[in-house]
Amino acid sequence: MMASMKHNLVLFALFTLLSTFVVSQANPGYNYGFDWGGGWGRGGSNNNNYNSLTPYFYDYSCPQANDVVISVLEKAIAQDRRMAASLLRLHFHDCFVKGCDASLLLDDSDNFVSEKSAKPNANSLRGFSVIDEVKATLEEVCPETVSCADIIALVARAATVLLPLGRRDSKAAYMKLANTTIPPPTLIARKLIASFKQQGLDEVDLVALSGSHTIGVARCTSFKKRLYSQNGKSQPDVSLEKAYLNELKSVCPSSGGDNSISPLDYATPKSFDNTYYKLILGGRGLLFTDQQLYSGNHPKLSQLVKSFAEDEKLFFDHFAKSMVKMGSISPLLGTNGEVRKNCRRVNN
Incomplete structure (x- = not known):
């Protein structure tokens, strides 16, 4: 949006309060607001095997990503106004455990215990079904493209600021680490x-x-x-x-x-x-x-x-x-990790 507009960071205001959604200029030179795209002429590429994060990571491989996220969030928050804060909190709890890699979303498996059962998360975190819906919709329009880690970031980004993308998903969860970090x-x-x-x-x-x-x-x-x-x-x-x-x-x-x-x-x-x-x-x-x-x-x-x-x-x-700084904690980049088809379990 234009810099002359009110410089406000109203969380999900578009959906919850019908207010103006404007984001802060955390990275000078980026075009902030709902027009998140703009092409890779700003230094991006259409190759998603990046070794660094960029806000424009999916401009070519999945340009519908932002619209999908906003559509799902609009419905979710209309049904439950508390959901805005809950989804923002998921980003925090994911990034503080071995970085922003969506390890938080994994359910229990034969190989690890889910972080969802850690003391800071059990009976506390919510919004996983919203992430599931975003992922399912994205898998329909852009199969095996948008990582679960970036979906968490996209949700937070829709809420706050133009966060860079390009994370990949962890192949394990770290319940014990979640309890301590x-x-x-x-x-x-x-x-x-x-x-x-x-x-x-x-x-x-x-x-x-x-x-x-x-x-x-x-x-x-x-x-x-x-x-x-x-x-x-x-x-x-x-x-x-x-x-x-x-x-x-x-x-x-x-x-x-x-x-x-x-x-x-x-x-x-x-x-x-x-x-x-x-x-x-x-x-x-x-x-x-x-x-x-x-x-x-x-x-x-x-x-x-x-x-x-x-x-x-x-x-x-x-x-x-x-x-932006928190969202850049130890991400899995390039060919590390994977892009899960289902955010609750690793790929076969």
Whole structure:
């Protein structure tokens, strides 16, 4: 879209809020917006055996890819408005385990245990059927062309920014690694930083990507400890604002109710904006890790939270850049891996 249009990064706004969908200029020179193509004259090729990622990877081999993704997402989000956040989260959980290779999508097999059963994923991740539908449709129009890893990226790309493509799919899943590399919602600031650093992501990436919590919900089991016994002494987390604490207790009683949900951003839960950071400044971050960005005694994180709370465009810019950076974690390229016919199992 033209640069003069409102510089906004409203997640799936086209489908959920009928707002303007505009993406940040994470890579100068690219043409952002729904006109993702433009031909390989910008440095691409019609050969899909690339050793680097490019946003235009499927311009020739499957030019319908973007339209297929948007069509399926439009229907999925019309049926379930929470699906936008759920699909974006799949990209994060895939990339943090041996890179962005769709290992997350594999079901159990004789050779490995699915990552879906890992503690950070079990009874938590959703949206796999949407990925299945995208893949099935693409297999009809472009057989054995678009990888499952890139489908996850295409979904996130439709939500956020022009992510480069060209990943191939893993032939294995890594359940044990998923249990240790995906950061749980209980980490203190120092350990959060270390977790992201392992993936080549810095403090700016940590705070910017956490901004995806401006939409979506969390189950009580993810934050109940904060409400009743943060330090094992039957006391709530002191960083929680008292009125918000009482509201959360009404949703999540001390006994039972673990599957009840609460918005990660209760003020504007359906808008991709910077309200998430404003809530954190007031002690109203839902997850312990959310509030640790400001209350974790780490000056750089606190300053970033303040900056993003004050300047929404700054948040959008950094979120876009960090999404591209995360999407480039250790991808399988060229002839490594495979392009699965079914995202849930490796090819025969």
